[in-house]
Amino acid sequence: MDDIINTFSKDLFKGKSVLVTGGSSGIGLAIAQGFARLGGDVTALGSSAKKLEAASRDPANAGIRFERVDVRDPKAIKGFVATLGKLDILVNGAGIARPTAEFEDETYTEVMDVNLNSQMRFAMAALPLLKASKGSIINIASMLSYVTDPLVPAYGASKTGVLGLTRHLAHAFGPDGIRVNAISPGYHKTDMTRGLWTDPEPAAKIEQRSALKRWGTVDDLVGTAIFLSSPAAAFVTGTDLPVDGGFVVGGF
Template identity: 80%
Template structure:
């Protein structure tokens, strides 16, 4: 990640407060680390006490504060936001997938709640603080906002909804100086995709479709997040930036 960090001015986010949901592992944690290395005061949220303890003990996460907040609990979200004096960047990174099980009503609704509804909850709870700082919301969407996967209908629907939510909030919040953008990751090596990248056959097929002929890493998403939250993107809102190595635009 160091070469990515060196692309940006040292201390770029000094004095800024950044909150990352889904920030105890994977993509969310990598983004949290990126903001912290550029001087940001970062609070990473998660729902697993075990993951919070593990992340908090890791040396590379020094300077990041980890807290347990259930993104499905509106009262807990409001309480957390009420405890902040300042907020400059909100990264909505919490997400789950339940392959095959998402065809069941209860599971479908759970995935929609975590992946989509929670982003609206956090955006609304954060709005007063972000209006004060003229801040930024980054919503994590997915390549499945654009292409289909037959075993995760709720995940695909929720991530498609994230793009719509991003556009609507960009206009709703824009008059207050708040920018709202999305990032659409592709196939990155995380715990969620482990079953695919650890199996040579699907792993090779996925890499072959990507223009860059490889899987993504979580670090590949950090620079995009930092750019969208920086003054360099001051007139960018309502947009989505795919970070998928060219997978979505690849051939069949």
């Protein structure tokens, strides 16, 4: 991540408060690390006590505060956000996928609740603080906002919904000086995609469709999140930036 961080001013987010949901591992954790290394006061939320404990012990996460909050619980979200004195940047990164099981009503509803509804809950809970700071929201969408995977209908629907939510909130919050954007990751090596990148056949097919002929890493998302939260993106809102190595526009 050093080459990414060195692109920006070391104190870019000094004095800024950052909240990252889904921040105990994977993409969310990498983004949290990026903000912390540029001076941000970062709080990362997660649902797994085991992951949160491991992350808090990792020296790479110095400067990040880890908290457990159930993103499906509106009262818990409101209660936690109420403890924050200020907030400049909200990254909605909580997400789950349940291949095949998403055709069952209970699982479908759970995935939608975590991936889409939680983003609205955090945005509304954080609105007064973001209005005061004229802050920024980044919603994590997905390449499956654009293409399909028949095994994860709820994941695909929820991430497509994230794009619609992003556009609507950009206009709803824009008069208060709040910018709302999305990032759509592609195939990045995370625990969620481990079954694919550790299997030579699908891993190779994914690499071949990518314009850059490789899998993404979690660090590949960090620079985009920093840019969208920085003064360099002061007139950027209501948009989505795919970070997929050209996968969506490729072909097998």
